[in-house]
Amino acid sequence: xxxxxxxxxxxxxxxxxxxxxxxxxxxxxxxxxxxxxxxxxxxxxxxxxxxxxxxxxxxxxxxxxxxxxxxxxxxxxxxxxxxxxxxxxxxxxxxxxxxxxxxxxxxxxxxxxxxxxxxxxxxxxxxxxxxxxxxxxxxxxxxxxxxxxxxxxxxxxxxxxxxxxxxxxxxxxxxxxxxxxxxxxxxxxxxxxxxxxxxxxxxxxxxxxxxxxxxxxxxxxxxxxxxxxxxxxxxxxxxxxxxxxxxxxxxxxxxxxxxxxxxxxxxxxxxxxxxxxxxxxxxxxxxxxxxxxxxxxxxxxxxxxxxxxxxxxxxxxxxxxxxxxxxxxxxxxxxxxxxxxx
Amino acid sequence: xxxxxxxxxxxxxxxxxxxxxxxxxxxxxxxxxxxxxxxxxxxxxxxxxxxxxxxxxxxxxxxxxxxxxxxxxxxxxxxxxxxxxxxxxxxxxxxxxxxxxxxxxxxxxxxxxxxxxxxxxxxxxxxxxxxxxxxxxxxxxxxxxxxxxxxxxxxxxxxxxxxxxxxxxxxxxxxxxxxxxxxxxxxxxxxxxxxxxxxxxxxxxxxxxxxxxxxxxxxxxxxxxxxxxxxxxxxxxxxxxxxxxxxxxxxxxxxxxxxxxxxxxxxxxxxxxxxxxxxxxxxxxxxxxxxxxxxxxxxxxxxxxxxxxxxxxxxxxxxxxxxxxxxxxxxxxxxxxxxxxxxxxxxxxxxxxxxxxxxxxxxxxxxxxx
Numbered sequence: 001x002x003x004x005x006x007x008x009x010x011x012x013x014x015x016x017x018x019x020x021x022x023x024x025x026x027x028x029x030x031x032x033x034x035x036x037x038x039x040x041x042x043x044x045x046x047x048x049x050x051x052x053x054x055x056x057x058x059x060x061x062x063x064x065x066x067x068x069x070x071x072x073x074x075x076x077x078x079x080x081x082x083x084x085x086x087x088x089x090x091x092x093x094x095x096x097x098x099x100x101x102x103x104x105x106x107x108x109x110x111x112x113x114x115x116x117x118x119x120x121x122x123x124x125x126x127x128x129x130x131x132x133x134x135x136x137x138x139x140x141x142x143x144x145x146x147x148x149x150x151x152x153x154x155x156x157x158x159x160x161x162x163x164x165x166x167x168x169x170x171x172x173x174x175x176x177x178x179x180x181x182x183x184x185x186x187x188x189x190x191x192x193x194x195x196x197x198x199x200x201x202x203x204x205x206x207x208x209x210x211x212x213x214x215x216x217x218x219x220x221x222x223x224x225x226x227x228x229x230x231x232x233x234x235x236x237x238x239x240x241x242x243x244x245x246x247x248x249x250x251x252x253x254x255x256x257x258x259x260x261x262x263x264x265x266x267x268x269x270x271x272x273x274x275x276x277x278x279x280x281x282x283x284x285x286x287x288x289x290x291x292x293x294x295x296x297x298x299x300x301x302x303x304x305x306x307x308x309x310x311x312x313x314x315x316x317x318x319x320x321x322x323x324x325x326x327x328x329x330x331x332x333x334x335x336x337x338x339x340x341x342x
Numbered sequence: 343x344x345x346x347x348x349x350x351x352x353x354x355x356x357x358x359x360x361x362x363x364x365x366x367x368x369x370x371x372x373x374x375x376x377x378x379x380x381x382x383x384x385x386x387x388x389x390x391x392x393x394x395x396x397x398x399x400x401x402x403x404x405x406x407x408x409x410x411x412x413x414x415x416x417x418x419x420x421x422x423x424x425x426x427x428x429x430x431x432x433x434x435x436x437x438x439x440x441x442x443x444x445x446x447x448x449x450x451x452x453x454x455x456x457x458x459x460x461x462x463x464x465x466x467x468x469x470x471x472x473x474x475x476x477x478x479x480x481x482x483x484x485x486x487x488x489x490x491x492x493x494x495x496x497x498x499x500x501x502x503x504x505x506x507x508x509x510x511x512x513x514x515x516x517x518x519x520x521x522x523x524x525x526x527x528x529x530x531x532x533x534x535x536x537x538x539x540x541x542x543x544x545x546x547x548x549x550x551x552x553x554x555x556x557x558x559x560x561x562x563x564x565x566x567x568x569x570x571x572x573x574x575x576x577x578x579x580x581x582x583x584x585x586x587x588x589x590x591x592x593x594x595x596x597x598x599x600x601x602x603x604x605x606x607x608x609x610x611x612x613x614x615x616x617x618x619x620x621x622x623x624x625x626x627x628x629x630x631x632x633x634x635x636x637x638x639x640x641x642x643x644x645x646x647x648x649x650x651x652x653x654x655x656x657x658x659x660x661x662x663x664x665x666x667x668x669x670x671x672x673x674x675x676x677x678x679x680x681x682x683x684x685x686x687x688x689x690x691x692x693x694x695x696x697x698x699x700x701x702x703x704x705x706x707x708x709x710x711x712x
Contacts, residue, residue, distance in 0.1 A: 115357055
């Protein structure tokens with residue numbers, strides 16, 4: 001890997017706006033990871049915010065995930081890159097002006113709020129913007145370093161003009177759109193979405209975009225029942241276990257990489273295919289998730305294609321168990337980083 | 343066009359799914375091939391249901407999803423589906439089904455005669471529910487179905503009208519007690535309030551209280567003065583209180599020892615005026631104070647808190663409404679809830695069934711406690 005000197009100090013970088021300059025080497029970061037030889041991890045303390053008591057969304061998983069990664073010595077704090085908050089300009093490459101205005105001003109109507117599963121608050125909007133910023137940064141760093149992981153991300157149910165299913169902003173879409181660039185030749189981005197729920201928002205956003213390929217493996221009977229059309233949808237049956245699931249991914253990923261030839265892969269490593277997930281209807285084990293993540297990242301990296309991974313969905317009332325499940329991704333990434341001599 | 347409708351319908355279901363994450367602690371759905379109007383606990387985790395079409399009907403014993411019972415250890419259990427554990431066939435409709443406590447027997451009535459059918463569920467490694475006996479009703483011809491109450495493992499209290507209620511020894515068929523009344527009021531409910539004292543709720547609102555140990559005349563409490571028109575009444579008793587509900591949604595709470603007096607009244611928010619005795623159910627929550635569940639007026643099950651009712655007949659709003667059957671029904675006709683039961687121990691867990699064959703088990707979140 002090329003040794004890159006961080007070109008900007010943390011102070012100056014923080015003031016940059018989200019303009020889509022493909023050749024610009026500025027990262028959307030508040031703090032560059034100090035440990036340049038280790039796997040870049042993107043995290044912000046604002047990934048979590050206060051939610052009403054008893055809210056179903058496991059918000060505490062974000063800080064707990066980082067906690068476990070450090071405690072288990074998978075990573076050190078020096079590997080952590082801190083993202084900037086995603087600016088309105090950056091978000092507007094995917095989301096409509098009207099929706100962004102309503103979101104910033106708190107004028108999202110009741111029904112729309114209900115569909116997102118979140119009561120509107122400034123805090124929830126801020127944390128979603130940081131999350132999106134995190135995915136963008138992970139993609140930027142991946143382009144430089146070959147591999148990067150966020151400790152959040154995967155908000156694939158957000159559409160340009162409305163949110164849905166705990167997603168207010170579509171981080172994968174914003175990152176893909178931004179990194180795609182505006183001038184030819186545009187970067188080609190492959191979105192590999194292995195969250196148990198279809199990446200409907202992302203599929204919709206890039207339906208007509210030839211430079212972004214959306215690939216989703218999901219359980220047919222899970223939310224959303226109203227499906228969109230990804231470039232490649234694999235709808236699996238309830239109860240699918242490790243072996244068949246992995247075979248399914250193995251059957252498609254290599255030829256996709258071959259034929260589409262992406263310049264960047266965004267990987268949504270949702271853990272909700274796990275058998276213990278409260279909402280997912282599949283039966284993967286911890287080992288199955290690890291094998292899956294290892295396979296995806298290795299397959300992409302070994303072709304010299306950078307990959308940025310996000311944690312995707314997972315629903316459990318046991319936050320620590322859930323955070324540990326999400327950490328499987330980062331452990332697998334660490335393995336890939338090590339093996340690849342990155 | 344049909345595709346568009348399917349998309350809209352899926353969208354509605356998706357909306358409801360997201361909302362249900364907030365309003366329920368647990369929710370599991372199941373689809374029967376044919377609807378049931380009976381749900382009866384046969385253990386803490388199993389229920390019996392049965393069809394009510396005019397010809398042959400299935401009787402099924404279902405095991406509730408294991409995931410529901412996992413509680414703190416939800417992660418340990420992935421099984422989220424209902425399972426059919428026993429099944430059998432009835433020759434006619436099943437309008438009433440009761441489990442005989444301490445046994446593997448259930449008793450049914452077809453709503454056509456007052457005779458009862460006795461069934462044995464499983465046993466000897468069998469997964470069959472088979473007919474093992476019958477109990478003759480007092481009068482063979484009946485316009486309405488019999489109600490059944492089973493206090494002990496060997497006795498059945500049953501009858502279609504107040505004039506033909508009897509307590510029958512299950513094994514021998516011996517009649518141990520008969521209720522003597524002047525009028526032959528069709529019954530909407532029959533239940534024991536102690537080992538030997540029972541309450542017979544009539545469709546016209548009359549309530550008889552009697553003790554099977556004595557031959558003394560039963561106590562009659564006439565129905566509450568209803569607001570105009572002929573109405574039907576349903577009754578439920580628990581922990582010394584009795585609730586009576588009319589087909590126009592009026593509800594009266596009384597003390598068991600003083601049925602003539604009303605402790606509180608309310609006008610419930612019900613959508614229609616059902617006029618079939620089998621349609622509506624009202625029941626006290628066994629593990630929650632002052633809560634009732636009401637179903638049969640629409641596609642929803644409503645939970646009301648009676649402690650906030652007063653002596654004036656005020657309009658009241660439900661504490662919770664389970665709209666799952668209505669929302670997820672794909673049938674063109676309006677779906678309505680045919681039965682509901684509370685879980686005997688879990689405070690906020692109920693089962694409900696609807697006319698489209700759906701069966702739901704749900705554990706609702708009391709928003710007022712948040």
